[in-house]
Amino acid sequence: MPSELRRAPRRVVAGFGLAMRSYSHYLEPRSTEELARIFGRAAEEGLHIALRGTGNSYGDAAIAHRELVVDTAGMNRVLSFDREQGVIDIEPGVTIRDLWTQVLPHGFWPAVVPGTMKPTLAGVAAMNVHGKNNYKVGPIGDHVLDFDLLTPAGQTLRCSRTENRELFHAAISGFGMLGAFTRMKLRLKHVESGFLRVETIRTRDLAESFAIFEERCPEPDYLVGWLDGVVGGRSAGRGVLHAASYLPASEDPLGAARSLQIEAQELPSRILGVPKSLLWMGMRPFLNNLGVRCINAAKYQASRLHRNGHRYLQSHVGFAFLLDYVPEWRRAYGLGGLIQYQPFVPRAEAPRVFGELIALARKRGMPPYLLVLKRHRPDDFLLTHAVDGYSLAMDLRVTAANREALWKLGHDMSEIVLAAGGRFYFAKDALLAPHHVRRAWGDERWNAFLALKRTHDPRGVLRTDLARRLLGEELWGS
Amino acid sequence: MKRTYKHALVIGASSGIGEELAVQLARDGAHVAIVARRAEELERVARRIREAGGTVFAHAHDVRSYESVDPLFDRIVDELGGLDCAVYAAGVMPRVVEGEYDFAKDRAMLEVNLVGCVAWMNRAALHCEAQRAGTLIGVSSIAGERGRRGAPVYCTSKAGMTAYLEALRNRCSRYGVNVVTAKPGFIDTPMTQGMSGLFWLISAAEAARRILKLANGRGRSGFVPWRWSLVAFVLKRIPSFLFRRSNI
Structure with a gap:
């Protein structure tokens, strides 16, 4: 035909x-x-x-x-799982959810997970996704042992660190441009318990948020900061940081045999008595500059209910997949939706650059409604986003009225980031222009790609x- | 508030209500694409729009050639440079006499009035849902309110169209798409020429004006003109055992 x-x-x-x-x-x-x-x-x-x-x-x-x-996503069979070595061979339509539910009862956890369990491993690898532990274990690519890539030219190529090396390092981070992953082998992280020990640290401003990261990294297994992007003045960049570490079996109050079961990991089905599926509707009236200001202030003040350095146990799922607590939360942003902008900036420049970005967005009347600060380390994938430094994920609301101004803001922010030697992340991108990518990755890498x-x-x-x-x-x- | 459109598409624009809608949309400033089966008639409408200073693109197309809807729609959107209003006004009503059970006629009505509407409006809805804006207007009929002995499959096709448009409205309104069902009564068009027993007759131009006014609201379904809702109210409440004995 x-x-x-x-x-x-x-x-x-x-x-x-x-x-x-x-x-x-x-x-x-x-x-x-x-x-x-x-x-x-x-x-x-x-x-x-x-x-x-x-x-x-x-x-x-x-x-x-x-x-x-x-x-x-329908090509999602698990092909084999070595429970001794913690190595799993899958079709890459398998999602992070499929993966953890399959391996956790056997004492394993995906070494790197994003903030939601919904993505497929093919997508996660194509974007070379990082987690809240990037500074410690690198991106997902560092835990891929090998894969088969079906190229549009019709070849299926086995790629690993020894076979088709260049393609291995380019397809991971290559945002789906070089072929489709059709099989992938991953090394998993061994865990003794289904829990993490989490510590919350409240910070008064951006400088203190960075100071905590500098002081704590790389000791905890995970470290992530929620920052308030709406508040200005002396409190700009204040937030709540969460440091978490794997719990040894000996300290597991449930006993590892139980805490590793899926039942011990499920997210709550209701929050404050409201079924999860309806929660986004309740968020909708608050997703404007004033509403977010109130919510953020309440969230920050609520963290004062505990003393600083409060410690508690939390399941892997509860800690890792914050974005899955409220299904369809993106719809609360209304018809125009949202974009996320996540620049990665070298360590020395990050505090200044992120301060400028937050201030610029606020000044233009489009403050980020959610800010997430993470620490990163470099890796050897061709178009990796990671640098030895920090990233700041910014959720920005899009409306029919602000779209043009928002894209202009994005362009101006990218100039600041690039001047500081920063990079970006294709899984989040909406705003970059062609000349930005050459500057971010350099001619040599971009030409190789x-x-x-x-x-x-x-x-x-x-x-x-x-x-x-x-x-x-x-x-x-x- | 009066809605204005920049890029409008009218299917079934070679005569009657469709023609007048195209003319009025163009007069209000929209670039208009007009589609109909009869090329000469279509050209006449295009000339009429051009002479009034409007911008128009005409495409001869039989709404029953469903396979060509997709490429033609793409072409029209490219030509217009976008689309924020689509109207489906194509419709046929061949006379059916007592004792006549003509499948060919019946099938033509279903294909033009209903299946063509689904083919074109689905395509327009896809476009509008993706852009989170747009107005989709379907010219249905008061005939869809009851199954009448005098126009069995015409009523069926319009009842189907009314239900389809309602479903489309329920599907798309959350994405900012305005789906409008216009249900005209008797309008002075080629379709009603030679029919007896007509009353409250208005011109096609007047009907088009009222339909565009109806579309100024959000997701409206209404009779054109409004007084036909009184007729529909009564019509829908006549019990079946009486309705089948009547000559309505």
Whole structure:
């Protein structure tokens, strides 16, 4: 058939933040063979493909307007699990949720997890996702042993640190541009208990937030800071930090046999008596500058109910997946949705740069409603976002009225970040321009990436809206 | 508040209410794409719009060629440079006489009035939901309120259209899309020419004006003109055992 894929059903497909939206043909292959056939047909029909898992990239990394979205989340079998070594071989449509529920009862936990358990491992690897422990264990790529990559040219290549090394380090962090992961082997982290020991530390301003990170890292297994992005003046950048460490079996009050079970890990189904599924509606009236100011102040003051340095036990799931407490929370941002902007800045410059970014966003009347501060270390993946420094994730509300001003703000913030030698993160991006990426990664890395793209995807089949935005001019002249 | 549109699409614009809607949308400043089966009639409407100083793109297309909806829609959106209003006004009503059970006629009504509406409005809804804005107007009919002996499948097609548009409204309003169901009574158009027993007849231009006014609200469904809601109120309450004995 001459236009088989062009007749595939279409649907509205959005980024996680619902601010980047599209409609496209949508296919859900169940096997590598089917996927390979789609790659071949798409090239013949001149249709471009965005690979998509569960759609948790905030911006336009997994959408392709009026083109073809290929959802590989259905390719999600666990192929083998070595319970002695803690090594698991999977099809990469497996999600973080599938993974932890499978391995935790056997005393393992994914070494790196993002703030939600919904993403697939294919997406997590393509974005080289980091967790709240990046400074200690690196990104997910550091825990991938090998994988098979199906390229648009039709080859399946086994990649590891010894085989196809260059591709191994480029496909991880390559935001789905070089091929589709069809099999992946991961090394898991051994844990003795289902609990972490968590300590909360309240900070009065941005300087103190950084001081705590500098003082504590790399001792705890996890460290993350929630900061108030709306408050200004002397309190700007105040927040609550959480440090957490794995609990030895001997200190587990439930006993490891029980705390490692899935039942001990579930998130609460109701919060303050309200069913979780309805909570986002209650958040909606507060997601404006005034409302967030009140909520943040209340949250900060509530942390005073405990003395500073308060310690408690929390399940892995409860600590790791904060974004999953309120399902569909993104809808509380209203019709325009939200974008997340997450710059990564070298250690020495980070306090100044992040202070400037928060102040600039506030000055323009678009303060970030959520700020998350994390510590990072460099890694050896080609387009990695990580630097020896810090990242600040900023949730920014998008409305029909502020969209233009917000994009301008993003552009201005990127200039500040780049001047300080910073980088960005494709899973979160919505705002970058082509000249930003060259400056962020440098010509050598970027050219190496483009060369791999030309080799493994000569016809430019894999072309998301993000790729069109950032690579379009250089590769395809549009 | 009066809504204004920048880029409008009217399906079934070669005569009647569709023609007048296209003309009025263009007069209010919208760039308009018009679609209909009869090329000469369509060209006449295009000329009328151009002569009034409007911008128009005409595409001859049979709404029953469902396969071509997708590419044509894309082309229209590119041509207009966007889309914030789509109207489905295509409809046929061949006469059905006592004792006639003509599947060909019945099928044509279902295909043009209902299936074509689903094909085009689905496509427009996809576009509008993704952009979180837009107005979709379906010209249904008061005929959809009851199954009448005189127009069995026409009533069926319009009842289907009314239900479909309601479902579309329930589906899309949360994404900022305004879905409007216009249910005209008797309108002076080629469709009603030669029919007996007409009353409260208004011109197609007047009907179009009232439909655009209806669309100024949010997610409205209404009779055109409003006084037909009184007729519908009574019509819907006539018990079946009486209705089947009547000549309505």
